Amino acid sequence: MVTVDEHSFPPADSCGITIPEPCGLIIFGASGDLARRKLVPAVYRLFRQQLLPRGFFVLGLARTAMDSHRYRELLREATPEECVGECWQRFAALIHYRPIDYGDPASLRAVLSETLPPLEENAGTGGNRIFYLATPPAVYGEVISALHRAGPAPAADARNKIVIEKPFGTDLESSRRLNRILLDAFRESQVYRIDHYLAKETVQNILMFRFANSLFEPLWNRRYIDHVQITAAETIGIEQRAGYYEQAGVLRDMFQNHMFQLLALTAMEPPSLFSASRVRDEKAKALQSIRPFPLERLDEFLVTGQYARSSDASIRGYREERGVAADSAVPTYAALKVWIDNWRWHGVPFYLRSGKRLKRRTTEIAIRFRPVPHMMFSRSVGGDIEANTLVLRVQPDEGIQLEIQAKHPGSRMCLMPVNLDFSYRGDVSLSAYERVLLDCMEGDQMLFVREDGVDLSWSLLSPVIRALEGRKGLPDTFFYRAGSEGPDAAAALLERDGRKWREL
Numbered sequence: 001m002v003t004v005d006e007h008s009f010p011p012a013d014s015c016g017i018t019i020p021e022p023c024g025l026i027i028f029g030a031s032g033d034l035a036r037r038k039l040v041p042a043v044y045r046l047f048r049q050q051l052l053p054r055g056f057f058v059l060g061l062a063r064t065a066m067d068s069h070r071y072r073e074l075l076r077e078a079t080p081e082e083c084v085g086e087c088w089q090r091f092a093a094l095i096h097y098r099p100i101d102y103g104d105p106a107s108l109r110a111v112l113s114e115t116l117p118p119l120e121e122n123a124g125t126g127g128n129r130i131f132y133l134a135t136p137p138a139v140y141g142e143v144i145s146a147l148h149r150a151g152p153a154p155a156a157d158a159r160n161k162i163v164i165e166k167p168f169g170t171d172l173e174s175s176r177r178l179n180r181i182l183l184d185a186f187r188e189s190q191v192y193r194i195d196h197y198l199a200k201e202t203v204q205n206i207l208m209f210r211f212a213n214s215l216f217e218p219l220w221n222r223r224y225i226d227h228v229q230i231t232a233a234e235t236i237g238i239e240q241r242a243g244y245y246e247q248a249g250v251l252r253d254m255f256q257n258h259m260f261q262l263l264a265l266t267a268m269e270p271p272s273l274f275s276a277s278r279v280r281d282e283k284a285k286a287l288q289s290i291r292p293f294p295l296e297r298l299d300e301f302l303v304t305g306q307y308a309r310s311s312d313a314s315i316r317g318y319r320e321e322r323g324v325a326a327d328s329a330v331p332t333y334a335a336l337k338v339w340i341d342n343w344r345w346h347g348v349p350f351y352l353r354s355g356k357r358l359k360r361r362t363t364e365i366a367i368r369f370r371p372v373p374h375m376m377f378s379r380s381v382g383g384d385i386e387a388n389t390l391v392l393r394v395q396p397d398e399g400i401q402l403e404i405q406a407k408h409p410g411s412r413m414c415l416m417p418v419n420l421d422f423s424y425r426g427d428v429s430l431s432a433y434e435r436v437l438l439d440c441m442e443g444d445q446m447l448f449v450r451e452d453g454v455d456l457s458w459s460l461l462s463p464v465i466r467a468l469e470g471r472k473g474l475p476d477t478f479f480y481r482a483g484s485e486g487p488d489a490a491a492a493l494l495e496r497d498g499r500k501w502r503e504l
C-alpha cells in the first residue's frame with residue numbers, strides 16, 4: 001500500500017471551533033439510555049476540553065422520581081472510572097434534575113417559571129435554551145405539545161431551540177404530523193433534527209473534498225462515473241432494542257435518513273455558499289431528483305433480508321432475539337438501486353445497502369469510475385483491469401482511499417492495484433455527539449435535517465415499505481447467515497447490471 005497521508009492538522013480551535021454563547025441544556029427523557037450513555041458523556045467531554053460556554057447548565061427532566069443528587073450519581077455510574085475525579089465534581093455541579101408529569105400542565109409550567117429562572121440567572125445564559133428530546137419517538141408529539149401549552153410559545157423567542165433525535169416519524173403521514181406539531185410550537189430555524197451519523201468527520205468532509213479540490217469535481221458526473229455504492233454495514237444485531245426494531249426494520253432505521261442523506265451529499269450540486277440553508281437546498285434538490293420506485297417491479301430495485309443463525313451457530317438469528325416475534329418478517333438488511341433523474345447522474349445507478357450482523361462493520365461511499373476507453377495493456381497484462389475507485393470511509397478509520405493501477409516493480413509488464421490512502425486516524429477531535437451539540441449551541445443547522453429533507457425521503461420510502469409489508473409470504477432468499485455478506489439476492493441485484501458489490 002502506498003501511503004500519502006503525511007499530514008498534520010492545525011489545532012482544532014484554529015479551524016473554526018468557537019466557544020458558544022452561554023446556554024442551558026434541558027433534556028426530556030433524561031433518565032434514559034441516550035442521555036446517560038451518549039448525551040451527557042459528550043457534554044462532559046466538551047467540558048473537559050473547555051469547549052462549553054462560560055455559563056452553562058444541564059437540567060434533566062423525566063417522570064422517574066429522583067433528586068439532582070441521585071441523578072448525578074446515575075450519570076457518574078455511566079462514566080468510565082478514569083474520567084471521574086476533581087473535574088467530574090466541577091462538572092456535576094452544573095447538572096440538575098427535576099421529575100415531571102407530562103399530563104399535568106402545572107408540572108412543566110413550574111419547570112419554566114420556577115426551576116429554570118434561577119439556574120439561568122446563576123449561569124448568565126440570558127434565556128438561551130436548548131430543549132433536547134431524548135424520549136422514545138412515540139411521545140415526541142406529546143412532549144412538544146406539553147411544552148407548548150406550559151408557557152409562552154417557544155416560537156416567539158428565537159433563543160429557544162429544540163433538538164429531536166431520529167427517527168422522525170414512521171412513515172410520511174406520521175412524520176408530517178410530527179412536523180406540524182413541531183412547527184406549531186417552534187419555527188424551522190429553531191429545530192435541529194439530528195442524525196448523529198451525519199456529524200462524522202468524513203461525512204462533513206464529503207463536501208469539503210468535492211468542492212475544495214479541483215481534481216475530482218470535473219469527474220463527478222455520468223461521463224466518468226460508472227456507479228456509486230453506499231454501504232452501512234454493522235456486525236452487531238439489534239442488542240436490547242427489539243421493541244423499536246420490530247416496528248422499524250432497516251428501511252426506516254437506516255435508509256430514511258442516514259442512507260438518503262449520504263446519497264444527497266454525494267449527488268448534490270455545489271451550493272453557491274457553504275451555508276446551512278444553501279447546502280440544505282441542494283440536498284433537497286438531489287432528493288427531489290430520485291426516481292420513484294416502481295412498486296409493480298420492486299424486485300428489480302430492492303432486496304431485503306433477515307439474519308439467521310450463523311453457520312457455526314455461535315450467533316443467534318433475528319427471530320431468536322429476545323423480544324422478536326418467532327415469525328417476524330422485519331428486514332434487517334436491504335439493498336436498493338436508485339436512479340437520479342438529472343443531467344449529472346443520468347444513467348448512473350446508486351446502489352445502497354445496509355444491514356445488521358454482516359461480516360464487517362463499515363460505512364463507506366465508493367465511487368466507481370468508468371474503465372479506460374481503450375485497454376492497450378490487454379496483451380501484456382491479460383484480462384480486464386480494475387477501474388479506479390474512490391472510497392470515502394465514514395467509519396471505522398475515517399478517511400479517503402483512491403484505488404489506482406500501477407506497474408508492478410520488476411522486469412515483467414504487470415499491473416497491480418495500489419491504494420492512495422488518507423486517514424484521520426486519531427485526529428478526529430470531536431465525537432459525533434460533541435459536534436452536534438456544539439453546532440446546536442452555535443446555531444449552525446448545516447448538519448441537521450430540514451423539514452423538506454425528511455418529507456422527501458419519506459415520500460420515496462413510505463410506498464415501498466407499505467408494498468413490502470403488504471406482501472404475503474417471504475421469498476426463499478430472505479434469510480442470510482449472521483456474519484455473512486448479506487442475502488445472495490443482493491449480489492444478484494448488481495450482477496444483473498454486470499457489476500458486483502465491494503467485498504465487506
Ligand SMILES: NC(=O)c1ccc[n+]([C@@H]2O[C@H](COP(=O)([O-])OP(=O)(O)OC[C@H]3O[C@@H](n4cnc5c(N)ncnc54)[C@H](OP(=O)(O)O)[C@@H]3O)[C@@H](O)[C@H]2O)c1
Pocket residue numbers: 028029030031032033034035038062063064102133134135136137139165166167
Ligand atoms: N439509545 C441510543 O443509543 C440512541 C441512539 C440514537 C438515537 N436514539 C434515539 O434517542 C431517543 C431516546 O432513546 P433512549 O434509548 O434513551 O430511549 P429510552 O431509554 O427508551 O427512553 C428515554 C426516557 O424516556 C422516558 N419515557 C419512556 N416512555 C415514556 C413515555 N411514554 N412518556 C414520556 N417519557 C417516557 C423514560 O424516562 P422516565 O420514565 O423517567 O420518564 C426513559 O428513561 C429515541 O428517540 C431513540 O430513537 C437513541
